[in-house]
Amino acid sequence: MVKLSGYKFTELTFIYSSLSEPFTSKNMNKRQFLKTGGVITAATVLNPFYACTTAEKGTSKEDAAKLLTVASNQAGEFVLPALAFAPEALEPNIDKMTMEIHHGKHHAGYVRKLNAAIKGNATFEGKSLNNILATVTDADTGVRNNGGGHYNHSLYWSVMSPSGGGAPAGKLAEAINGQFGGFDKFKEAFSTAAKTRFGSGWAWLITDGKGKLSVTSTPNQDNPLMSKIVTETGTPILGIDVWEHAYYLNYQNKRGDYVANFFNVINWEAVAARLDAAEMVSKA
Numbered sequence: 001m002v003k004l005s006g007y008k009f010t011e012l013t014f015i016y017s018s019l020s021e022p023f024t025s026k027n028m029n030k031r032q033f034l035k036t037g038g039v040i041t042a043a044t045v046l047n048p049f050y051a052c053t054t055a056e057k058g059t060s061k062e063d064a065a066k067l068l069t070v071a072s073n074q075a076g077e078f079v080l081p082a083l084a085f086a087p088e089a090l091e092p093n094i095d096k097m098t099m100e101i102h103h104g105k106h107h108a109g110y111v112r113k114l115n116a117a118i119k120g121n122a123t124f125e126g127k128s129l130n131n132i133l134a135t136v137t138d139a140d141t142g143v144r145n146n147g148g149g150h151y152n153h154s155l156y157w158s159v160m161s162p163s164g165g166g167a168p169a170g171k172l173a174e175a176i177n178g179q180f181g182g183f184d185k186f187k188e189a190f191s192t193a194a195k196t197r198f199g200s201g202w203a204w205l206i207t208d209g210k211g212k213l214s215v216t217s218t219p220n221q222d223n224p225l226m227s228k229i230v231t232e233t234g235t236p237i238l239g240i241d242v243w244e245h246a247y248y249l250n251y252q253n254k255r256g257d258y259v260a261n262f263f264n265v266i267n268w269e270a271v272a273a274r275l276d277a278a279e280m281v282s283k284a
């Protein structure tokens with residue numbers, strides 16, 4: 001496992017490939033992999049958000065925007081992203097069966113239903129998921145629920161890692177300390193939002209892209225990108241799924257224990273990259 005620190009957007013493929021069994025030294029090293037012709041396709045599958053690679057150079061702002069975007073594939077349909085780690089890799093914090101069902105059944109279902117909901121719909125078909133979420137209204141129930149479901153779960157997988165946990169560093173740590181008065185206070189605010197979300201939903205750490213961080217929560221599969229639906233908007237940089245399907249097999253009714261253990265697997269480097277990307281995109 002490579003050390004993850006101080007990377008650039010253009011290096012994110014290294015990060016995601018480093019977490020993925022098929023691209024470790026068993027078959028080829030990362031440099032060899034990046035020399036292959038399937039870089040972009042494979043990276044896009046590995047990274048639920050568009051991966052930026054050395055073979056896909058653009059401006060830094062473009063790379064940042066891609067990092068934050070869930071895009072459809074060349075056929076115009078959304079696809080279920082592969083997990084960047086084995087389903088059992090997050091144990092004991094999140095068990096294998098939960099991961100398999102959550103990813104392979106629940107998330108796959110959102111993707112399938114989203115594609116069905118936007119097919120032939122001139123408002124949404126062919127758009128990035130971020131664009132769809134920014135324009136969806138409460139009249140578009142299928143797109144709202146399944147578009148949110150696809151985005152939210154894609155982000156969720158990307159901000160967890162078997163080597164996660166600990167505390168954020170660098171600029172992200174400074175931002176959290178400045179906004180919340182310390183990591184422990186942020187942790188308390190985020191955990192409270194997750195534990196007190198009534199029924200099913202999500203808790204988020206969001207940024208306005210201009211230095212402000214907030215903890216918020218949304219019901220069902222809504223998220224802070226749905227500016228025509230939710231009241232508190234922003235770019236999610238961390239999210240926790242508090243639907244019972246995310247934890248019930250292992251934790252039953254003890255949502256608080258699941259939330260506490262989620263902190264053991266948070267990929268703070270990925271969260272920091274999303275913060276950097278959001279700030280870069282928001283610059284004029």
Ligand SMILES: [Fe+2]
Pocket residue numbers: 102106153241243245246
């Ligand atoms: Fe879920």
